[in-house]
Amino acid sequence: MPDSTINRAAQKDALFPLQRLQAYAQGLPVDRLPCVPIVGNTAARVLGVTVSSLRNNGKILADAQIASYRRFGYDNIRVFTDLYTIAEGMGAQIRVPEDETAFLAEPAIQNVSGISGLRPVDPCRDGVLPEQIEAVKRVVQEVGNEVPVTAALTCPFTNASFLIGAVNLSRLVLKDPASVHHLCKLSLESALAYAEAIFNAGGTPSLTDAMSSSSVISPKQFEEFSYPYLKTLVDYIHSKSRSATLHICGKTSPIWDKMADTGADCISIDNDANLLDAKKKIGHRVRLMGNVHPSAIMLQGTPQDIRREVCKCVIAAHDNPKGFVVASGCSLPTETPFENIDAMLDAVREIGYPVSVGLLEEIVNNS
Amino acid sequence: MSDNKEQTFFTALSDAVLDMDEVKVEEIAHRVIKEKIDAYRAIENGLVDGMNRAGQLFEDEEYFIPEILLCSDAMYAGLNILNPYINREQQRTRKxxxxxxxxxxxxxxxxxxxxxxxxxxxxxxxxxxxxxxxxxxxxxxxxxxxxxxxxxxxxxxxxxxxxxxxxxxxxxxxxxxxxxxxxxxxxxxxxxxxxxxxxxxxxxxxxxxxxxxxxxxxxxx
CATH class of the missing domain: 3.40.50.280 (Cobalamin-binding domain)
Incomplete structure (x- = not known):
C-alpha cells in the first residue's frame, strides 16, 4: 500500500477501501461500513484550484480527486465534473463559469430534423472526454491499488435530453417515441464507447441517469425509454467482470424493481426515496447506497446534523441483505464544508461494525 | 343557449385538455366562438378546469412531466383562440x-x-x-x-x-x-x-x- 504523509485514510481507518469492500462483500469482519460522500467539484476546493480548471485537464482533475480521497478517506473515487461531457462531445453547448459547475447552455439540436446530423462520440478526441479519461488513468496509477476508481457515465435518456432539450424530449416521449429511441440509441453508442475508454484507463463506469427519475417520467415511460439502454450498459460492465452502480435522482420508488432488473449490483438513491422501503422491496437483490441530503444537510447542516442523519440511514439500511453504503443522496454541492464531509466519515467510524442499533437510536433521540 | 348545452362545451374543452388533444381543443374553441358562448366562462370552466384536473393527476403520480406539458400545450392553444373574445368587464386585475x-x-x-x-x-x-x-x-x-x-x-x-x-x-x-x-x-x-x-x-x-x-x-x- 502506498505511503503518504497526508493519507488521513490510513491514519483513521484500519483498512483501505478495497480491503474493506472485499471483506464486507464476503461477510468477513470490517472496521466500519463503506462510506461515500459523493464528492465532485468539491475536490477543486481540496486542491485549491478553480472548478473550471478540472474539467479539461486530466492532471489537475486527477490531483484534485486524489487529494480529496486522501483528505477524507472515503471508499470510492468518482471522476466527475458535470453531466454534460458526452452531450458536449456530440455538439451541445456547455457554459463553463470560472469557479462553478459547468451547465448546459444550448442543446445540440433544436428539433428532430437535426437528429440525422448527430454522431456518437469518439472519447479519444471529442470535447473534454480525452482529459477525463486521462484523469481516470492517473488516479488508477496513483491509488488504484487501494480504492475503487470510477468515472461518472451519463446514461442515454438523460444524455438525449441534453441533445434536444429536456422540454422537447418530454414532448417527444408522447408525440414521437421513435425519435426518442433514435436519440437514446445514439447516446448509447456514445456511452458504450466512453465506457470502453474508462475500462481501458483502468476504471469502472458509474451510471447516472437524472432524467429517468419518476419525478420526471412515468414508470411505463422509464420501462420503454430508459430501461433497455441501462440494461445494455450494465451487461457491458458485467462483461468486464466489474460491478455496476446505478444512480437515479429524485423519486424512484415506482421503478426500483426495474432498476434491479437492469442487473445493477448497487443502487444509489436520492432523498426523495426512503431507504427502509427500498430495503424491503429490493434489498435482497441489490446493495443500497444513500441518502443523506446533499444540500439541506451536507451543505447547510452542522456536523451534529450529519451525525444524526447518518445514524438514521444506518438504522434503516445497515442490515440490507445485499449490503449498504452510507452516502449522500446525490453529488455534493461544491461548497460543502470539509468538516461536514469529515463528520460523515467520523460518524461511520464511530458507529463501527457490526452495528448496534440501540446505540444509534440513542444518538438520534438525543440530538 | 341553454346552460346544459354550454356545459357540454365546457366539459368537452376540459376533457380535451386532460386528454392532451390540442387539435380537439382548437376545434371546440372555434365552435364556442361560433355559438357565441361566453369565452371567459369557456376558459374558466373548460380549459382551466382541464388543467386543474391534470395538475391533480400529476400530484397523484398518474401524470408525469410529458403529460403535463402536452396538457398545457392544449390549454394554451385554446387560450389563444378564446382570449380575444373576453369582455373588458370580465378582465379584473389579477395577482x-x-x-x-x-x-x-x-x-x-x-x-x-x-x-x-x-x-x-x-x-x-x-x-x-x-x-x-x-x-x-x-x-x-x-x-x-x-x-x-x-x-x-x-x-x-x-x-x-x-x-x-x-x-x-x-x-x-x-x-x-x-x-x-x-x-x-x-x-x-x-x-x-x-x-x-x-x-x-x-x-x-x-x-x-x-x-x-x-x-x-x-x-x-
Missing part, C-alpha cells in the same frame, strides 16, 4: 407573478411547470426565462408591479442567487411590496427560512397552494 430560473441554471422544466399551473390557477404570470441575474429579476418585478417573485433552481450552485434577490429587494426598499417564493430540487423549507423567503414549495402543485395560502385564496389584486 401578478414574476417567475424565473436563477442565473447559472438553465434547467427550466420545473419553472415551466409552475408557470403553467399558476396560469391555470388564474394568476397573471410574467416568465423571465432561465439563467436570469438577480438584479434583472428584481427590476422586472418592480417594473411589472408584481405581487410575487417565484424562483426556481435545480442546482445548489445557484441557491445564493435566490438570497441575492431578497437582499436587493431589501436594499432598494421593495421587500414589503412583493412576496418571494422558492422551490426546486436542492431547496428546503429551512433554506427558504434562512434567506427570508415568504414561502417554499416542494412541487409545482404545491406552489399554487402556497400562493392561495399567502393571498387567502384571492387571485385578484
Amino acid at each position: 401578478k407573478v414574476v417567475i424565473g430560473v436563477v442565473e447559472g441554471d438553465t434547467h427550466d422544466i420545473g419553472k415551466n411547470l409552475v408557470k403553467t399551473l399558476l396560469d391555470a390557477a388564474g394568476f397573471e404570470v410574467v416568465d423571465l426565462g432561465r439563467d436570469v441575474p438577480p438584479a434583472q429579476i428584481v427590476n422586472a418585478a418592480i417594473a411589472e408591479h408584481a405581487d410575487v417573485i417565484a424562483l426556481s433552481t435545480l442546482m445548489t450552485t445557484t441557491m445564493d442567487g435566490m438570497a441575492s434577490v431578497i437582499k436587493i429587494l431589501q436594499e432598494s426598499g421593495h421587500r414589503d411590496a412583493v412576496k418571494v417564493i422558492v422551490g426546486g430540487g436542492p431547496i428546503s423549507q429551512s433554506f427558504a427560512d434562512r434567506i427570508g423567503a415568504d414561502g417554499y414549495a416542494p412541487s409545482a402543485p404545491a406552489a399554487v397552494k402556497l400562493l392561495h395560502k399567502l393571498f387567502k385564496d384571492s387571485i385578484y389584486a
Whole structure:
C-alpha cells in the first residue's frame, strides 16, 4: 500500500477501501461500513484550484480527486465534473463559469430534423472526454491499488435530453417515441464507447441517469425509454467482470424493481426515496447506497446534523441483505464544508461494525 | 343557449385538455366562438378546469412531466383562440407573478411547470426565462408591479442567487411590496427560512397552494 504523509485514510481507518469492500462483500469482519460522500467539484476546493480548471485537464482533475480521497478517506473515487461531457462531445453547448459547475447552455439540436446530423462520440478526441479519461488513468496509477476508481457515465435518456432539450424530449416521449429511441440509441453508442475508454484507463463506469427519475417520467415511460439502454450498459460492465452502480435522482420508488432488473449490483438513491422501503422491496437483490441530503444537510447542516442523519440511514439500511453504503443522496454541492464531509466519515467510524442499533437510536433521540 | 348545452362545451374543452388533444381543443374553441358562448366562462370552466384536473393527476403520480406539458400545450392553444373574445368587464386585475430560473441554471422544466399551473390557477404570470441575474429579476418585478417573485433552481450552485434577490429587494426598499417564493430540487423549507423567503414549495402543485395560502385564496389584486 502506498505511503503518504497526508493519507488521513490510513491514519483513521484500519483498512483501505478495497480491503474493506472485499471483506464486507464476503461477510468477513470490517472496521466500519463503506462510506461515500459523493464528492465532485468539491475536490477543486481540496486542491485549491478553480472548478473550471478540472474539467479539461486530466492532471489537475486527477490531483484534485486524489487529494480529496486522501483528505477524507472515503471508499470510492468518482471522476466527475458535470453531466454534460458526452452531450458536449456530440455538439451541445456547455457554459463553463470560472469557479462553478459547468451547465448546459444550448442543446445540440433544436428539433428532430437535426437528429440525422448527430454522431456518437469518439472519447479519444471529442470535447473534454480525452482529459477525463486521462484523469481516470492517473488516479488508477496513483491509488488504484487501494480504492475503487470510477468515472461518472451519463446514461442515454438523460444524455438525449441534453441533445434536444429536456422540454422537447418530454414532448417527444408522447408525440414521437421513435425519435426518442433514435436519440437514446445514439447516446448509447456514445456511452458504450466512453465506457470502453474508462475500462481501458483502468476504471469502472458509474451510471447516472437524472432524467429517468419518476419525478420526471412515468414508470411505463422509464420501462420503454430508459430501461433497455441501462440494461445494455450494465451487461457491458458485467462483461468486464466489474460491478455496476446505478444512480437515479429524485423519486424512484415506482421503478426500483426495474432498476434491479437492469442487473445493477448497487443502487444509489436520492432523498426523495426512503431507504427502509427500498430495503424491503429490493434489498435482497441489490446493495443500497444513500441518502443523506446533499444540500439541506451536507451543505447547510452542522456536523451534529450529519451525525444524526447518518445514524438514521444506518438504522434503516445497515442490515440490507445485499449490503449498504452510507452516502449522500446525490453529488455534493461544491461548497460543502470539509468538516461536514469529515463528520460523515467520523460518524461511520464511530458507529463501527457490526452495528448496534440501540446505540444509534440513542444518538438520534438525543440530538 | 341553454346552460346544459354550454356545459357540454365546457366539459368537452376540459376533457380535451386532460386528454392532451390540442387539435380537439382548437376545434371546440372555434365552435364556442361560433355559438357565441361566453369565452371567459369557456376558459374558466373548460380549459382551466382541464388543467386543474391534470395538475391533480400529476400530484397523484398518474401524470408525469410529458403529460403535463402536452396538457398545457392544449390549454394554451385554446387560450389563444378564446382570449380575444373576453369582455373588458370580465378582465379584473389579477395577482401578478414574476417567475424565473436563477442565473447559472438553465434547467427550466420545473419553472415551466409552475408557470403553467399558476396560469391555470388564474394568476397573471410574467416568465423571465432561465439563467436570469438577480438584479434583472428584481427590476422586472418592480417594473411589472408584481405581487410575487417565484424562483426556481435545480442546482445548489445557484441557491445564493435566490438570497441575492431578497437582499436587493431589501436594499432598494421593495421587500414589503412583493412576496418571494422558492422551490426546486436542492431547496428546503429551512433554506427558504434562512434567506427570508415568504414561502417554499416542494412541487409545482404545491406552489399554487402556497400562493392561495399567502393571498387567502384571492387571485385578484
